[in-house]
Amino acid sequence: MQTRVKRHPERGHYDRETVDAILDAGFLCHLGFVVDGQPYVIPTLHARVGDVLYLHGSPASRMLKEMGKGAPVCVTVTHLDGIVLAKSVFNHSVNYRSVLVMGAPRSVEGDEKWDALHAIVDHIAPGRWEEARQPSDKELKTTEVVALSLEECSAKIRSGPPVDSPQDRDLDVPIGVIPLELVRGDVA
């Protein structure tokens, strides 16, 4: 499996419950694809519906030309949870949750496209699909949605306090975790 976690294998998770929770906890993903041997990594928006990840490409040009052609992609979702301060620089780390999904996306049309856009909008801004004006046929035509199966995916998680080497335990260095959180403010 290409998404198997090789470095720090103890941080790898392969159950869909863990993967889904990480995908559902945010809407920003980074989509990787290849054009003439050059990798591109583009931030875009996603929502999961069952076993499928839907992507909506605002940076459509380069990205979506490659989609639906069967070219392989990698979609990565990462949440930063904390900065881990250890006794030694070497044992400093970051707490995070990430998911990698690999596969070949397919273009989405018709009712599935409508439902996918509904899912993406309500994932980013709950309730807005019903609240705002829904897409016209013309708008739908200029919006691209692709679907990526979750068949090949894995999660990687680091959490908890620093892990210091035994020889460092008595050093007089303050340790701990600085929590990080993406906070939503009030509408302005």
Next chain:
Amino acid sequence: MQTRVKRHPERGHYDRETVDAILDAGFLCHLGFVVDGQPYVIPTLHARVGDVLYLHGSPASRMLKEMGKGAPVCVTVTHLDGIVLAKSVFNHSVNYRSVLVMGAPRSVEGDEKWDALHAIVDHIAPGRWEEARQPSDKELKTTEVVALSLEECSAKIRSGPPVDSPQDRDLDVPIGVIPLELVRGDVA
């Protein structure tokens, strides 16, 4: 230039002041590389020093094997700033700042490696390089750092309120921006 912004070209920025500010505003990047035609996108940590972006690979295995071989990579840094609520679903958007850097990284050794690690650690947790125990020779050997020139880079930014279509302006739909911010809490 491969990093030229094609979709929403008005959001593209090519001055180093803008690019540097986005790179310096965070320490999480997504590194894209290709193995046997398959793109991989791996979250990792960065710091900028002058015209160079240093990357420290904790997910070292797959990633760093490809580095220093002259293989092309793409490093993307994205900050989410807000959710943009418009009168129509179609004009909903996200405020963000992102940078793409492309090139072929080189391995970093010796004094440059020491200075790069210093920069990365102090970028993530200011002051910790002096406060914590600094790396031993053995630890340095098991840490990989690569450098990527900022010669080929671009920024893309969306900011400000929703932009509604003229025909939607009188719709009775609340609009605005939900601010998003990655907040650091107190050490615990």
